[in-house]
Amino acid sequence: MIKPIYPCLWFDGQAKEAAQFYTSIFKSTITSENPMVVIFEICGKKIMALNGGPQFKTNPSISFFVTCSTEPEVDTIWNALLTDGKTLMPLNNYPWSKKYGWLQDRFGMTWQIMLSNEPIQQPVLTPSFLFTKERFGKGEEAIHFYTSAFEHSKINLLQHYPKEDSNAGKLLYSEFQLNDYPMIAMDGPGAHEYSFNEAVSLVVECETQNEIDQLWNTFTKEGKESMCGWCQDKFGVWWQIVPSILSKLMSDPTRSQRVMQAFLKMKKFNIQKLLEA
Incomplete structure (x- = not known):
C-alpha cells in the first residue's frame, strides 16, 4: 500500500487564518481542524497547517510551485498571494516559462507561480526543494536517496548546469516522485541566508x-x-x-x-x- 505523503507548514497561532487565506485563493476547502492542526487542500493536494509556536519560520528553501493553465490564472493567483507579501523574483518572461514569478506571502511561505509550457486542465501544486549553503551540490544525491527510500518512486527529469557554467554539473532543475507524489529539487548557487528547517516538513503516514x-x-x-x-x-x-x-x-x-x-x-x-x- 502506498504511504501518503503531504507537506506540513508550521505557524505561530496562525494555522487556521493561513488555511482560510490559501483555500480562498485556490477555491478549495478545509477538511478538518482542531486548535493544533488544520488540514486543507490546494489543487487536490493535502496540506497540514500546524500551530507549533514561534520557534521556526518558513523560508525559500522549500516552496510551492504552482503551474497554471492560462496567463490570467497566473495573474490572479500571483496578485492574491502577494497581498501583504513580497516579491522575490518579479512576474516576467523567463527562459523556462513565458510567465513566472517567485513571491513570499504574508505568512512567510514562498510560492513559484508559472504558466505551463504544455496544456493542463487546472493548476498543479508541487513542493520544491532548494539545496543551499553547505548542502549546495547535494540535490541529485538527495533525490537518489529519497527515491530509494520509497517503493513507488521514480526520477522523471534531471537537468544540470552546462559545462561552461561556473556551477557545471550541479542540479539546475529536477522532477521526481515519492510514493507517486510529484516533487521538484534544485541546487541553489550563490549566497543564501536560509536552509531547511522544521517550518516546512513532510509527513509520511505508515x-x-x-x-x-x-x-x-x-x-x-x-x-x-x-x-x-x-x-x-x-x-x-x-x-x-x-x-x-x-x-x-x-x-x-x-x-x-x-x-x-x-x-x-x-x-x-x-x-x-x-x-x-
Missing part, C-alpha cells in the same frame, strides 16, 4: 510498525531524531513519520488525552503503545 521503523532508520542514519515522530535526514530536510491510525485515535474523545500523553514521550512512534494507551 500502516505498520515495520514501515515506521524502516523509514525512521533510513532518515536518522547520518540525520537526527527528534520528538513525536519528527526526524531530520542527512540533507537537512525534516520528516514526520507517523502511524496512519493516529488521527483515528486522536479523534476518540475517550482516549485522545491518553494517546497524546503517550506519544509526547516518544521519539519514534510505537503503534502498540499508542493502542494500549
